[in-house]
Amino acid sequence: MSDPLLDPEPVSPAEQQHMFEVMALAKACDERLRKGISTGEFLTVYWPSRGQEAIAAGFATCLRSDDRLVTTYRGLHDLIGKGVSLVEILGEMLGRQAGACGGKGGTMHIADPSVGLMLSTGIVGAGIPVAVGLALAARAQKSDRVVAVSFGDGATNTGSFHEAANLAALWQLPLVLVCQNNGYAEMTPTVDTMHVKDIADRAAAYNMPGVKIDGNDPREVHAAFTAAVDRARSGGGPTLIECVTYRFFGHFFGDQMAYIPPEELEAAKAADPVVRFGDLLVQEGVMDRSQVEETEERVKRQVEEAVVEVMASPKPTIDALDRDVYATTEGR
């Protein structure tokens, strides 16, 4: 039996173009957000996922529309990959009625069950037990849908991660655990937070398959995600995928990044996964340069159109304050 990572099924040109488009869109959305926040045009909080786009391209091409995704506050790219609309994402971040949650949740709590985005959480590690439950329900409801959960390297030190990984393996649930290891847990280098060398090795503690990949290579991401999703969907249980990646803007937007060596950051930016993949596709003839540029222009326009629509959307009215605390207003 071939190792899907050593000998992956070739990704079709159409899928590769789709992956590039998702990555370019996430990049464009991030750039527009940072421009808006830094000039005072947008008033919001933001945990940038710039640099981690290849992982989102995996969600976009390896999950079915009815598969579920749980993500975190650093989830812009994941939301885009899963198909949450730009208007709903930006609208929620900017506190408008057009937002996914009507402005009530904000950046960290965007959900769109219609595309399978069941939860974004602000609590590190807390999404993983919930993902276990989503997978449990898939089985109980006799569906072959799969659940993927995104979390960072820091989350793998939380009790929640360990409890959830154990349960997922014990019950052999259809779950794909995607660790986006961007080298830092908040302001601390990952190597200073754990005694294990590779997060993927933690899977062995639960007798679960664990694999470490270059999370900035969309094809490696595609191969690993495909293998894990297939395993989950066919009843083979969970997989932990450690995607090694890098974040370009620190923990939160405005982070001075005093703890990051400048040469490390420069090297990461020089190896920008979005630019690199575009160059690779041109080199291999999957796309030509004008198609790459046209994609980049198109996604920028899409982002700008979404911004215009969001800025025209009203802010929530004061009566929204007491709505949805309970199912009924009398429920208090």
Add this chain to the structure above:
Amino acid sequence: MGEQTPVRIPKLSLAISEAGLVEWLVDDGATVVEGQALYVIETDKVETEIEASTSGVIHRAAEAGETYPVGSEIATIEGA
């Protein structure tokens, strides 16, 4: 009179609720271009240049040396 775009004190960081306007980098009534540095703010001892979000004529409405809450309008840029 063209479209007026407000210039607001940005929320440059999670825990910032106000910022000191250190100095203006452009005169009142100057023509500015998108991306041009307009003023310097100070938060937590860090000074940052803030760029224009659009092009046009700037009408300043705040004083250097004062502190303003995040989101306050300190100028407008009048587009063509």
Add this chain to the structure above:
Amino acid sequence: MTMDTETEMTVREAVSLALDQAMGQDDRVLLLGEDIADPGGGVSGVTAGLSTKYGADRVLDTPISEAAIVGAAIGAALEGMLVVPEIMIMDFIGIAIDQIVNHAAKLRYMTGGRTSCPITVRTAVFGGLGSGATHSQSLEAWFMHIPGLKVIVPSTPRDAKGLLTSAIFDPDPCVFMETVLTYGQRGLVPDDPSFSIPLGQADVKRQGSDVTIVTYGRGVFDALTVADQLAGDGIDVEVLDLRTLVPLDTDRILESVGKTKRAVVVHYATTFAGPGAEVAATIAEGLFGELLAPVQRVGARFTPIPSAQELEAATFPSVSSIADAVRQTLAGSHG
């Protein structure tokens, strides 16, 4: 057995009956917890027989993983299942509290109504058994404080069955607090499988005219004993069983104390910053000027709960300390 007959049973049996009937009526109901499957049937035997009857995939034994138990319950609830996770002993709920407070309570609100968590967290208070401070607490006040949760504390078997049935089918997350020392209390429970009690309705367990004891859970039994004792002294005590702490039945509280003009609040949670503080403030706001005496609270002492029997008993309310409080309330009256 017809639909309007009743059967006498214990609180434990009533809780079990509610779970059994809910599972039988609705495939969406799923139980999760430590040792809940047969042959154990739960540390107090409440879930005995259920895994045999409904299968191990609907009554799931879990490892000791409170955060994952409740987190998984929430995930399954997001997909429309009606999940009843059990936290074996209430003192352990701290391990799961992040999921309860930051997910279950808030997801409906934060997602603008797009997702919600119809879970019922069942848990049991082990106070009064000499188990010591980490196995004895009544922590309902923690959950009253979190908007988005419902908090239910039944007393009698009838209330246990009726309230748990409502909680399981309620679209909002509920914390359902059982008390081990009341598991053996007996009472009549309607046989009708659809019998339920709406949440947010307090219940007058004993009518009276001189003073209202506002209480819930274990306190109800003490209050009824006190009422019987004091009747012999010509003191007519009304016992108001809150049944749910959130939603709190403010109308009934004010109606009862509006009639008696005197209130004593009794609970097994710590008096200081306990649920009684909310009740007392509610009464003061609603009836200031009409009360004949200040509202008194009889709750647990402000100490960790000691293990030695006499010390533990002195920590908690007792029939005599409650009776004393009632007498003081009447002695301090202006009318």
